[in-house]
Amino acid sequence: MALSVLDLFSVGIGPSSSHTVGPMRAAKQFTDGLVSAGQLPATVRVQAELFGSLGATGRGHGSDKAVVLGLQGHSPETVDTRTADDQVAAAALDAELRLGGSHRVDFNWDEDVVLHRRKSLPAHPNGMTFRALDHTGTVLRERSYYSIGGGFVVDGDVTGTEKIVPDTTVLPYPFTTGDELLAICEREGKSISDIMLANELVWRPEEELRERLLGIWAVMRECVDNGCSAEGILPGGLSVRRRAPSLFKKLAEAESANSSDPLLAMEWVNLFALAVNEENAAGGRIVTAPTNGAAGIVPAVLHYYTKFVPGADDDGVVRFLLAAAAVGILFKINASISGAEVGCQGEVGSACSMAAAGLCEVLGGTPRQVENAAEVGIEHNLGLTCDPVGGLVQIPCIERNAIASVKAINAARLALHGDGSHKVSLDKAIKTMRETGADMKSKYKETSRGGLAVNVVEC
Incomplete structure (x- = not known):
């Protein structure tokens, strides 16, 4: 497993790497998955559930807002920090999201972004689950992710509490201690x-x-x-x-x-x-x-x-x-x-x-x-x-x-x-x-x- 200096130092948005940057990246990753799987056109609704520490302190850390921005195709590195709050407010007021920046779906702030204050996913305290539904309510895609600190996000299929995103690059001077x-x-x-x-x-x-x-x-x-x-x-x-x-x-x-x-x-x-x-x-x-x-x-x-x-x-x-x-x-x-x-x-x-x-x-x-x-x-x-x-x-x-x-x-x-x-x-x-x-x-x-x-x- 190889890590770069640019993994440790990356440009993002406040106030939290694990509770803001990570959830935004995870939400965008989920939406990108819908696009690559050809499931975006059939999607009429998305739901996000945040667990553990994300659920307990997510409001104060802006985790819910970050999820909305990520679903709409924004990345922490490039999102306009001056208009981010306005974009989230508009999504709530208009009751709609633009998945990936273009595909419109209905959106209910209270029902579609849920913060569980006392529930956790098994692998890490910062867990979240996203699902996309079609017009019949059938789940088209469901994925869980973990925000493991510093903006790093790992897929929910990880076993145990993996700390790093897999990278098999062979380094000339590998070290782990x-x-x-x-x-x-x-x-x-x-x-x-x-x-x-x-x-x-x-x-x-x-x-x-x-x-x-x-x-x-x-x-x-x-x-x-x-x-x-x-x-x-x-x-x-x-x-x-x-x-x-x-x-x-x-x-x-x-x-x-x-x-x-x-x-x-x-x-x-x-x-x-x-x-x-x-x-x-x-x-x-x-x-x-x-x-x-x-x-x-x-x-x-x-x-x-x-x-x-x-x-x-x-x-x-x-x-x-x-x-x-x-x-x-x-x-x-x-x-x-x-x-x-x-x-x-x-x-x-x-x-x-x-x-x-x-x-x-x-x-x-x-x-x-x-x-x-x-x-x-x-x-x-x-x-x-x-x-x-x-x-x-x-x-x-x-x-x-x-x-x-x-x-x-x-x-x-x-x-x-x-x-x-x-x-x-x-x-x-x-x-x-x-x-x-x-x-x-x-x-x-x-x-x-x-x-x-x-x-x-x-x-």
């Missing part, structure tokens, strides 16, 4: 980003890869810019005010005044993360890194690199993303990046680990120092619950990204002060994260039935 990756680096005399680059060249030329990764970086920068300029209240009913615009103004003024505040860099990192996650909460254009709920950490640390590290350049950005993705692949293969499966340690924890590895790489860290930084990043997020207030990716998610971004920088710098040797390996930390997630009660895994979600009054 951190120890294997370090052994390859030592044997070949290469850095972690070098090994990732060599693997990536199996899929596409280096020039194309570089262009696409810098395109990902451009979307991250645009997201920060948008978050720093968009004032107001975030949607959803919690009345959370955007803080990034006012903080940006204060920091810009302090910078112009040549402030001697020694923690000013940390304040900027906080800003970068807040800006991204406020945009995510508002349904803006986001890069999964590796998920939407944790989308602010990698961009914040990358912004720290480009703004505060002398000599930072595009080559460094590419190496950062490659090294970060190598660590993300280890989480994806050996544990999970889904908050619905292992709690927020799988989202913010893995993102913190990835960002720490990426920064350590571009600051000149050896492979063992990079692995050490990644281990520190996840070790100090173990046990982190996913308990979003109101089922929205706002409290505690937005601030949590800021805190984890600073933690990632600290992890990288701490690792650079050592020689790479440490008692707890990244593999052991990831194994611990997986086991902790399995032991964690479901109410702490993106259901909004425990923790802050029940102890904070929604007002």
